Amino acid sequence: MQTQIQSPKTSEHLLSWELFQHHYEDGPRFDELERSYLRARAIGRLHALTLEDVLHLKTKFWDVHRDKIIVRDTTAQILVTIQYNLVAGTVAPFALERPDLQPLMKEILNFDISSPFMLNEVGHGCDARNIETTATRQPDGSFILDTPTPEARKFMPPSMPIAGVRRIALVFARLIVDEEDRGIRPFIVPLNDGKQMNKGVQSWLLPSITGGKMLDHALTSFDHVGLPANSMLGDFGKPANLRVQYLAAIHRLGHGALALSLWVIPFLKCAVYCVGKYSQRRTVQEGAGGKRVPIISFRTQQLPILHCLAQIAVMDAFADWATDQHSNNTALHPGTKHGLAVILKAVFLHDGQASLANLIERSGAQGMYPHNQMAAFEALTRATGIAEGEILVLSIRLATEVLLGRYTIPEPIQPGCLLAQHENGIISDLAEAKMKISDHRNDDYNRQILPHLRPMVVAIGQRMAYEAALNAGVDKDLLALYEAGAVKSDSVWYSENLGIGRADQSRTECHALDAVLPRLDEHLERLEIEPYCTAPMLSPDRWHGIVNAVPTLTGNSEARFTGAERMTSKL
Secondary structure, three states: OOOOOOOOOOHHHHOOOHHHOOOOOOOOHHHHHHHHHHHHHHHHHHHOOOHHHHHOOOHHHHHHHHOHHHHOOHHHHHHHHHHHHHHHHHHHHHHOOOHHHHHHHHHHHOOOOEOOEEOOEOOEOOOHHHOOOEEEEOOOOOEEEEOOOHHHOEEEOOOOOEOOEOEEEEEEEEEEEOOEEEEEEEEEEEEEOOOOEOOOEEEEEOOOOOOOOOOOOEEEEEOOEEEOHHHEOOOOOOOOOHHHHHHHHOOHHHHHHHHHHOOHHHHHHHHHHHHHHHHHHOEEEOOOOOOEEEHHHOHHHHHHHHHHHHHHHHHHHHHHHHHHHHHHOOOOOHHHHHHHHHHHHHHHHHHHHHHHHHHHHOOHHHHHOHHHOHHHHHHHHHHHOOOOOOHHHHHHHHHHHHHOOOOOOOOOOOOOOHHHHHHHHHHHHHHHHHHOOOOOOOHHHHHHOHHHHHHHHHHHHHHHHHHHHHHHOOOHHHHHHHHHHHHHHOHHHHHHHHOOOHHHHHHHHHHHHHHHHHHHHHHHHOOOOHHHOOOHHHOHHHHHHHHHHOOOOOOOOOOOOHHHHHHHHHO
């Protein structure tokens, strides 16, 4: 299978390539994976990122993660973001000062190779600081890489040969020098030549994750694998602070928390476009002998579609603001930038997971089929909550820092708005509860405070997103509907603390929905997502496409049910 030589200017041009034409057939898993790897190469070469783009988080870098091409092949896009953010981003600072890394950097950026990022192990997920993989320095300066226990096998990153593409990984291991543990370092480790595994490297292909076509996740172990002296990134001296050194080594995970969250926007755009169009052409009969009406005429069908459109408009504005802060606000402390990434991730997952679940539900049986794309979006959004730091853990750490006064978040621009009052109320209540607890590591804090910390971060995110959208001039009707949806997500608080009862909340939401509904098609078309959507539910022609792709059975049997045979014999 070959990719075309041409170099299109936008990802929409890629859709005309034969490589991107396969939608409905259910071929062997390895054929699908091979196609995804070649698509990842095409997408990567399309964006043509440079070392500076990756290192300094230029606009081109963020554009990669918001490209709508992800809805055509989520697996390909996963490969792209791992390679560009985690691997290229980690190697880039060293490549500036080490000429020997320049050829590797070019291969990574041009997708001549596939580069997994191997940090976590089976026995060490959230506590990656305790990984067991070792890289022992030899007298000649080289290293021996070993997996000492089954729990130390690298977990999830793909490692086996696919599509003839060489695989060179960034493997995190404990540096051992003269029998002394000197902390965790990244090592450049060739895994295979595109056809077979390197000596001493073993790979186990894991079952596919539920939700459609997914990456070839694997377990990987190393048995006395020799590495040259220049394979390690960084020096081999013992750091003064092992924790600080570890956080510096994995610094790209912080950017990844933001980058991966941006996927939720194209996921929602494709899902709401498909369900919005489907809901207008799908009809039901009003009672016995009544006329047929489109299901979009029912408020229950309108709710998830219109709320999702409002969320997308606000998310786009929030993403613009957050990525600009990351890239261009040099006065912002790195810790604050990481905090903003966590906040954005929390609110994107909060809104995205709920909307995808509701949209799938309102699609009936159609929504269950992976060919309609939404199941894959839901699964990958769920995975995004774990990748580059579990959102629950990240939220707990961030919120605890805020409550302890070690970290400050940007103040509300409009402290009197509903969402700012909600944020302030949640934080104040938790801070007051925290004052009665002597230590944030004791059982009282665990039972009374911990369960409320993720909702606290979501409250902060809802306010920030609303302010970003307001500042960006987002359509006032969509903005009003977003606010109504945010209020609805914590209805009891607004009722108890601001005196806005359920009836008032419902009336406000109803007015906002009525304002957005007449412009439904306008809002759907402004998403500019249709060329990337392949869902059969979009039209009868696409439905026929999937019917023609599935196995068809015919025959000449004249089987009869038993009762019919007995009746014939009596006659």
